[in-house]
Amino acid sequence: xxxxxxxxxxxxxxxxxxxxxxxxxxxxxxxxxxxxxxxxxxxxxxxxxxxxxxxxxxxxxxxxxxxxxxxxxxxxxxxxxxxxxxxxxxxxxxxxxxxxxxxxxxxxxxxxxxxxxxxxxxxxxxxxxxxxxxxxxxxxxxxxxxxxxxxxxxxxxxxxxxxxxxxxxxxxxxxxxxxxxxxxxxxxxxxxxxxxxxxxxxxxxxxxxxxxxxxxxxxxxxxxxxxxxxxxxxxxxxxxxxxxxxxxxxxxxxxxxxxxxxxxxxxxxxxxxxxxxxxxxxxxxxxxxxxxxxxxxxxxxxxxxxxxxxxxxxxxxxxxxxxxxxxxxxxxxxxxxx
Amino acid sequence: xxxxxxxxxxxxxxxxxxxxxxxxxxxxxxxxxxxxxxxxxxxxxxxxxxxxxxxxxxxxxxxxxxxxxxxxxxxxxxxxxxxxxxxxxxxxxxxxxxxxxxxxxxxxxxxxxxxxxxxxxxxxxxxxxxxxxxxxxxxxxxxxxxxxxxxxxxxxxxxxxxxxxxxxxxxxxxxxxxxxxxxxxxxxxxxxxxxxxxxxxxxxxxxxxxxxxxxxxxxxxxxxxxxxxxxxxxxx
Numbered sequence: 001x002x003x004x005x006x007x008x009x010x011x012x013x014x015x016x017x018x019x020x021x022x023x024x025x026x027x028x029x030x031x032x033x034x035x036x037x038x039x040x041x042x043x044x045x046x047x048x049x050x051x052x053x054x055x056x057x058x059x060x061x062x063x064x065x066x067x068x069x070x071x072x073x074x075x076x077x078x079x080x081x082x083x084x085x086x087x088x089x090x091x092x093x094x095x096x097x098x099x100x101x102x103x104x105x106x107x108x109x110x111x112x113x114x115x116x117x118x119x120x121x122x123x124x125x126x127x128x129x130x131x132x133x134x135x136x137x138x139x140x141x142x143x144x145x146x147x148x149x150x151x152x153x154x155x156x157x158x159x160x161x162x163x164x165x166x167x168x169x170x171x172x173x174x175x176x177x178x179x180x181x182x183x184x185x186x187x188x189x190x191x192x193x194x195x196x197x198x199x200x201x202x203x204x205x206x207x208x209x210x211x212x213x214x215x216x217x218x219x220x221x222x223x224x225x226x227x228x229x230x231x232x233x234x235x236x237x238x239x240x241x242x243x244x245x246x247x248x249x250x251x252x253x254x255x256x257x258x259x260x261x262x263x264x265x266x267x268x269x270x271x272x273x274x275x276x277x278x279x280x281x282x283x284x285x286x287x288x289x290x291x292x293x294x295x296x297x298x299x300x301x302x303x304x305x306x307x308x309x310x311x312x313x314x315x316x317x318x319x320x321x322x323x324x325x326x327x328x329x330x331x332x333x334x335x336x337x338x
Numbered sequence: 339x340x341x342x343x344x345x346x347x348x349x350x351x352x353x354x355x356x357x358x359x360x361x362x363x364x365x366x367x368x369x370x371x372x373x374x375x376x377x378x379x380x381x382x383x384x385x386x387x388x389x390x391x392x393x394x395x396x397x398x399x400x401x402x403x404x405x406x407x408x409x410x411x412x413x414x415x416x417x418x419x420x421x422x423x424x425x426x427x428x429x430x431x432x433x434x435x436x437x438x439x440x441x442x443x444x445x446x447x448x449x450x451x452x453x454x455x456x457x458x459x460x461x462x463x464x465x466x467x468x469x470x471x472x473x474x475x476x477x478x479x480x481x482x483x484x485x486x487x488x489x490x491x492x493x494x495x496x497x498x499x500x501x502x503x504x505x506x507x508x509x510x511x512x513x514x515x516x517x518x519x520x521x522x523x524x525x526x527x528x529x530x531x532x533x534x535x536x537x538x539x540x541x542x543x544x545x546x547x548x549x550x551x552x553x554x555x556x557x558x559x560x561x562x563x564x565x566x567x568x569x570x571x572x573x574x
Binding site (some may be wrong): 205218 | 441
């Protein structure tokens with residue numbers, strides 16, 4: 001049987017069918033967005049916290065692009081979040097550049113540049129060496145900020161930042177409604193951009209690199225160039241997340257570069273499930289909500305609750321919460337078949 | 339001989355300090371198919387790995403279409419015209435069959451459709467993930483993935499290894515068709531000497547990292563004693 005017989009239609013039709021099939025949105029994909037919109041109406045007084053969750057989702061999404069798809073393990077992703085956060089912070093505090101959307105672009109460019117330069121050198125290494133080098137990058141940036149505390153504000157940071165109304169129209173309210181919708185809109189744009197990347201041939205090449213880097217070399221794929229490209233994109237997205245963090249909180253300190261921040265986002269992603277896009281949503285939301293709940297329950301020992309949750313997650317959901325749902329779905333489908 | 343597409347000149351190579359190949363000289367013409375046979379561990383796979391740039395080249399030169407590629411990174415050798423089918427197949431398990439082909443696609447005569455025409459079975463399994471394919475299908479995909487990169491020289495490392503006889507026959511027919519009609523220059527490393535000598539008109543025998551025979555396949559096919567002398571037990 002010829003290939004054309006098995007697939008049917010002209011090459012153009014087959015290509016169109018294939019692209020539609022590949023990029024088709026499934027109904028379940030609307031769920032996180034519907035929840036995010038519902039939260040806006042159900043918890044109108046928790047919008048500041050909601051904005052923080054959305055920022056962390058975006059940050060985790062950027063990590064998923066490099067960790068989940070390209071297999072780049074990093075402990076210094078906070079470096080890019082910090083560069084983005086300080087780009088808009090310094091622009092507002094020192095240059096009086098307070099227009100929020102252009103600030104996001106500036107943050108993306110600054111963080112992307114840092115990602116490109118560091119990625120070009122660091123991505124020649126793998127494993128523990130890469131882990132240590134990425135960690136060192138974040139520490140170096142943090143210490144540079146500390147050395148020039150006259151500019152960065154040091155560990156006291158840049159408090160009381162003010163930004164112009166969104167699009168010159170929407171001002172920021174006390175409960176953070178504008179910030180929440182702003183963060184949700186930016187997250188949606190970033191998400192569909194990332195989704196497009198991971199389903200493109202470039203995204204397939206990233207998966208190939210993660211699964212067998214030697215084979216990718218042997219089919220003629222410029223592995224280093226592709227890794228640097230995705231690292232730069234992820235850095236830019238992390239930079240946008242950092243910028244949103246500064247804009248929605250109206251302050252920034254050098255703690256954004258902390259190792260804690262890099263570790264936390266990795267934990268969120270692993271909790272939700274790597275290489276799945278929506279794992280970032282689930283992981284960041286669950287982690288942030290539990291952190292908020294435990295810290296209210298016990299302001300002294302709240303980290304115990306987080307630790308216990310992580311132990312349970314690793315034991316019972318090694319592929320993340322989404323992985324657990326997949327297993328349940330597979331089990332139910334198997335039962336239905338038999 | 340037709341245009342020389344691949345030349346190895348006094349190649350001495352191995353893994354790090356360990357030398358496996360000594361004084362290898364080989365010229366491959368356009369559209370020529372040559373089989374490399376020999377006992378286990380004589381350096382057949384290392385020879386292909388050296389052409390691909392996976393080993394340490396201690397001395398000598400490798401040229402493709404007259405250009406020295408000895409110092410090029412592996413992926414640049416592939417873009418220059420090499421295609422490689424590895425012994426372990428190395429299919430990307432979480433990509434679909436179609437995606438496995440897409441990541442390797444480069445413009446040229448070989449397309450998804452022509453690969454599916456050569457291996458109709460692949461067309462039927464296009465949406466299956468790499469880890470859902472049988473050994474034979476994975477091998478066909480490995481060959482298809484090398485072809486869709488539109489190489490001028492195809493290196494195949496033991497394509498029949500570990501496959502059921504019926505699949506080996508199907509594969510052999512496809513490789514023979516490739517050798518006769520595709521215009522590709524092919525180096526076929528094969529443990530199954532009967533199969534190799536049947537497919538390729540020219541044979542090279544390696545022993546302890548050196549070429550000990552380079553000539554028409556029929557010379558070995560018609561002289562079992564000679565073949566046994568070179569490679570030990572002759573497979574029926």
